[in-house]
Amino acid sequence: xxxxxxxxxxxxxxxxxxxxxxxxxxxxxxxxxxxxxxxxxxxxxxxxxxxxxxxxxxxxxxxxxxxxxxxxxxxxxxxxxxxxxxxxxxxxxxxxxxxxxxxxxxxxxxxxxxxxxxxxxxxxxxxxxxxxxxxxxxxxxxxxxxxxxxxxxxxxxxxxxxxxxxxxxxxxxxxxxxxxxxxxxxxxxxxxxxxxxxxxxxxxxxxxxxxxxxxxxxxxxxxxxxxxxxxxxxxxxxxxxxxxxxxxxxxxxxxxxxxxxxxxxxxxxxxxxxxxxxxxxxx
Amino acid sequence: xxxxxxxxxxxxxxxxxxxxxxxxxxxxxxxxxxxxxxxxxxxxxxxxxxxxxxxxxxxxxxxxxxxxxxxxxxxxxxxxxxxxxxxxxxxxxxxxxxxxxxxxxxxxxxxxxxxxxxxxxxxxxxxxxxxxxxxxxxxxxxxxxxxxx
Numbered sequence: 001x002x003x004x005x006x007x008x009x010x011x012x013x014x015x016x017x018x019x020x021x022x023x024x025x026x027x028x029x030x031x032x033x034x035x036x037x038x039x040x041x042x043x044x045x046x047x048x049x050x051x052x053x054x055x056x057x058x059x060x061x062x063x064x065x066x067x068x069x070x071x072x073x074x075x076x077x078x079x080x081x082x083x084x085x086x087x088x089x090x091x092x093x094x095x096x097x098x099x100x101x102x103x104x105x106x107x108x109x110x111x112x113x114x115x116x117x118x119x120x121x122x123x124x125x126x127x128x129x130x131x132x133x134x135x136x137x138x139x140x141x142x143x144x145x146x147x148x149x150x151x152x153x154x155x156x157x158x159x160x161x162x163x164x165x166x167x168x169x170x171x172x173x174x175x176x177x178x179x180x181x182x183x184x185x186x187x188x189x190x191x192x193x194x195x196x197x198x199x200x201x202x203x204x205x206x207x208x209x210x211x212x213x214x215x216x217x218x219x220x221x222x223x224x225x226x227x228x229x230x231x232x233x234x235x236x237x238x239x240x241x242x243x244x245x246x247x248x249x250x251x252x253x254x255x256x257x258x259x260x261x262x263x264x265x266x267x268x269x270x271x272x273x274x275x276x277x278x279x280x281x282x283x
Numbered sequence: 284x285x286x287x288x289x290x291x292x293x294x295x296x297x298x299x300x301x302x303x304x305x306x307x308x309x310x311x312x313x314x315x316x317x318x319x320x321x322x323x324x325x326x327x328x329x330x331x332x333x334x335x336x337x338x339x340x341x342x343x344x345x346x347x348x349x350x351x352x353x354x355x356x357x358x359x360x361x362x363x364x365x366x367x368x369x370x371x372x373x374x375x376x377x378x379x380x381x382x383x384x385x386x387x388x389x390x391x392x393x394x395x396x397x398x399x400x401x402x403x404x405x406x407x408x409x410x411x412x413x414x415x416x417x418x419x420x421x422x423x424x425x426x427x428x429x430x431x432x
Contacts, residue, residue, distance in 0.1 A: 036325040043330050045400070046298040050341070053291035055365035057338065195336045202338035204367045 011082040012075060018221065019214030020044050026247055027187075033085045044210070051207035056063050059200050066104025067205040067212075074212035077124040078219045084147040094219060098124050101197060101209060108200035112115030114134040116196030122258045126238035126265035127171040130212050133273040134171070137164040138226065142279045150226050158238070163276035165227055169242045172220045174265065178250035181261055289303055295341070296425035297369070298330040300418065302340035303361055306393065309346025311407040312374035316344060318410045322427050326414060337363040343397075345411075346382050348376045349390040361397040369400040369420040378402050 023044040031259070040046075057263070058064050064116050077094035102124075105117035139145050139182025141160050150157075158165055173182040185196030201209050224239040256264075305313050319326045324366035327382055334340055349357060360369065372393040375381035380391040382423045393399050400423045 007344075031325070035322045037328050038325075038331050039327050040297075043298065046294045047300075049294040050298040053295065054341075054367070057363075057365045195334070195339060199336055200338065206339060211357060237341060241320055 002004050007130050008079060008081060011079050014230060015078040015203075015215050015218040016084060016211070018107070021218075022221065022243060023214060024216055026136045026243075028037065029244075029247050029249055030068065033248075036106045039277065042158075047163035048113050048210050050161040051210065052204050056205065058205065060108035063104045063200065064205060066100045066107065067201060067208040069100040070097050070104065071208045071212040071215075073100065074215040074219075078222070081147065081219055081222050084151060085208045086143040087147055087150065088217070091132060091135055094216065095128060097212060097216070101212070102207075104272050110200050112194040113197065116199060117183050119193075119258060120197040122262060123177070123184055125180065126262050126269075130171040130273060131267045133270070134161075134164045134168045134223070135276065137161050137273070137277055139282060140277065147226075153226075154229055156228050156234075161227070161276055161279060163272040163279075164184040165224075167273045167276075168223060169245065170265065170269050172224075172242060172253045173249065174261070176217055176246060179245050180249075180253045180256035182250075182255055184259055186255075191210075194246050203271070235250040292425045296421045299341045299424065300332045300339055301342045301417070302334055302337050302360065302364065303344045304346075304357065305426075306345055306347035306349050306353050306357055306377065308374065308376060312377070314348035315407045315410050316346065316373060316413055319413055321325075321412050324410050324414065326417070331417065334415050337361075338365065340364050341368055341424060342417065343368065344373060344417070345369045345370065345393045346373045346379050348380045348386075349393060349396055351390060354390055354396045356365050357393070357396050361366065368423055369423045370397055371401040371416045371420045372404060373403045373416065374401045374408060375404060375406045380405060382402055 016087055020042070024039075024041040027043055028038040028041065070172055072094050074097040077097060079172045080093060082127045100119075102117045102120050104114045105120070108114075135145065138150060138157065138161070141157060144150065177183075177185055179185070179186075183196075185198045186195075198206060198209060219238050221239040221243060224242055225235045301318055303313070314382060317333075318324060319331075321335050335345075341364075341411045343361060345357065361368075370393065372378055376383060377393050380386075383389045384391060390396070399418045403412055405412055408416075
């Protein structure tokens with residue numbers, strides 16, 4: 001597939017739009033569930049612009065490098081997805097972005113930052129195997145990792161991969177750092193780790209990691225569109241429904257500990273995924 | 284360039300992140316500050332987020348008298364906040380030391396240690412007054428805030 005600068009810019013703008021809208025709606029929905037009114041829809045954009053305009057207190061060069069790399073790889077993973085590259089390539093590029101966020105947090109001396117980084121590693125340990133198993137399921141069903149093939153697949157993957165759909169929803173919750181999986185950092189005030197993995201990122205660097213997170217969430221939501229064929233409403237209802245489910249669970253549960261998270265992700269998540277893979281393999 | 288700077292200043296006033304530090308207050312003011320976050324007052328309407336991290340904060344909300352032990356902590360927290368920033372002193376004790384101003388262990392109000400932009404009087408002030416003080420602090424932020432650019 002050939003594409004030009006216009007595709008790239010359009011893809012990036014689309015990712016920002018989806019991600020920031022999801023973040024803004026998240027805060028409004030959460031506020032309504034707590035019988036508050038909540039911030040304006042574009043609040044996450046205001047926050048990021050403000051952070052970009054603040055004084056840069058950079059702990060060391062590694063931290064700055066890691067924040068930039070996190071953003072670059074997150075944006076690249078999203079671009080590879082919308083420009084219909086290869087699903088495996090998308091997986092590895094997004095994993096690099098996630099790792100660099102952790103490395104940047106470990107580059108500072110703050111113990112809060114370190115504990116947050118270790119917990120973020122545990123979160124990655126929980127969701128990355130789930131993600132790759134979902135992709136393997138898609139390969140077994142369609143015979144290709146190419147996103148062109150997957151987007152054009154005529155039958156709903158949802159009916160063949162219902163368990164893997166649930167597993168991907170599980171991974172979305174961990175990736176979005178929503179309760180009960182908000183171990184490494186949390187958007188709400190109840191945070192014993194100050195700000196977890198994000199503690200020592202401040203000002204413009206924090207803005208870069210926030211934008212990277214926006215791309216990551218957009219990519220995760222985008223993966224759900226693969227489960228339904230055609231260009232109709234159904235394709236976009238799936239990510240919206242799963243997103244609403246994750247926000248609902250976020251407001252209804254408290255934070256788990258990492259043992260519970262890892263145990264559930266590997267026990268229940270991997271179990272469901274393998275059952276579904278065997279089912280697809282049986283034909 | 285000027286337009287961009289004005290745009291960022293506007294965003295600053297729309298997204299104030301608060302750090303709340305209790306210097307040695309009786310908790311009266313602190314309860315009123317936390318009451319601002321409840322559904323009745325809901326300061327998140329204005330994009331205000333209550334944080335525990337000075338590295339992310341724009342506004343420092345302080346209550347209580349300063350004493351020789353916690354003045355270092357207060358100065359440290361203020362120094363960790365990236366510019367532009369503003370300080371709001373809440374309650375009679377934070378303003379001047381209040382009824383404790385002559386006590387042997389009291390240094391005085393917040394402004395003995397760090398520069399204060401907005402003073403919110405009261406013992407304790409009502410949440411409405413605190414929100415009003417924060418809004419005044421925002422105007423200072425939108426005008427460039429402390430620490431310069």
